[in-house]
Amino acid sequence: MPRKIKTNWIVPKGQPLTEMDEIILDWQARGYLVPKRELIKTPEQIEGIRESGKITNGALDLVAREIKAGMTTEDINRLVHEYTLDHGGTPAPLNYDGFPKSVCTSINDVVCHGIPNEEEMLLPGDIINVDVTTIYKGYYADASRMYIIEDTYPEWKRLVRVAKECRDMGAAATKPYTFVGDIAKVITKHAHANGCTVVRELCGHGVGLAFHEQPDVDHYGVRGKSGMLLVPGMVFTIEPMINLGGREVFQDEDDGWTICTEDGQPSAQWEHTYLLTPHGLEVLV
Secondary structure (H helix, E strand, O other), X not given: OXXXXXXXXXXXXXXXXXXXXXXXXXXXXXXXXXXXXHHOOOHHXXXXXXXXXXXXXXXXXXXXXXXXXXXXXXXXXXXXXXXXXXXXXXEOOOOHHHOOOOOEXXXXXXXXXXXXXXXXXXXXXXXXXXXXXXXXXXXXXXXXXXXXXOOOOHHHHHHHHHHHHHHHHHHHOOOOOOEHHHHHHHHHHHHHHOOOEEOOOOOEEEOOOOOOEEEEEOOOOOOOOOOOEOOOOOEXXXXXXXEOOOOOEEEOOOOOXXXXXXXXXXXXXXXXXXXXXXXXXXXXX
């Protein structure tokens, strides 16, 4: 069903309608959620996000080379923090709404927003998500990867694989003038087909000129034409959080950040920042 909204897409006075204007205005007239014009990134902005993404990717590559059993999550934080500064960037998570570190490190049953610390040591068999966001010359680029410490249980390895497949299949289904719900439908179907569940309380998001922009990119769903209409020039993340057990999660009351699975089963997540082009999604980072 259409979502009742206020008008979002406005054509500047005196400017002739483009084909994109006509398509968006048609969906808008039918009551669907469409983007505001400012969500469409300029070529200059896209290049700025791409440059920021090079630092994010470099930091994740460094973690891939260095991560091992016996290191602490604070060691990972130092690696990312120093690499980012050395390459002219700023770690976006540091002091964001009070978050105390430069990176999120989420081990096993931690779904996301894990806070690095000196006491948390990586052990053989652990799976960990490292989530890096960089600010470079005012542009934000966000990505995360999973790492397996030495080796782990077959079911945990399958979870890591399925989570990556969910992200990639959701991205492959994203075309101009589809909806966030089309991404969610593909992700939910693949996760459930593999005996996994999709976390509903957290989502992907627009990114580029700020850490979190519109649209909200939900990863669960069974129906298209829900969420926002996606149009060329938008930049956003796809980052499904996939659980081996139930989908229920809780937030740590002590630190106010860490999200864990309710049943203690592991969770996995992979994230890219994408640009929607006239032909589909392009990975920026």
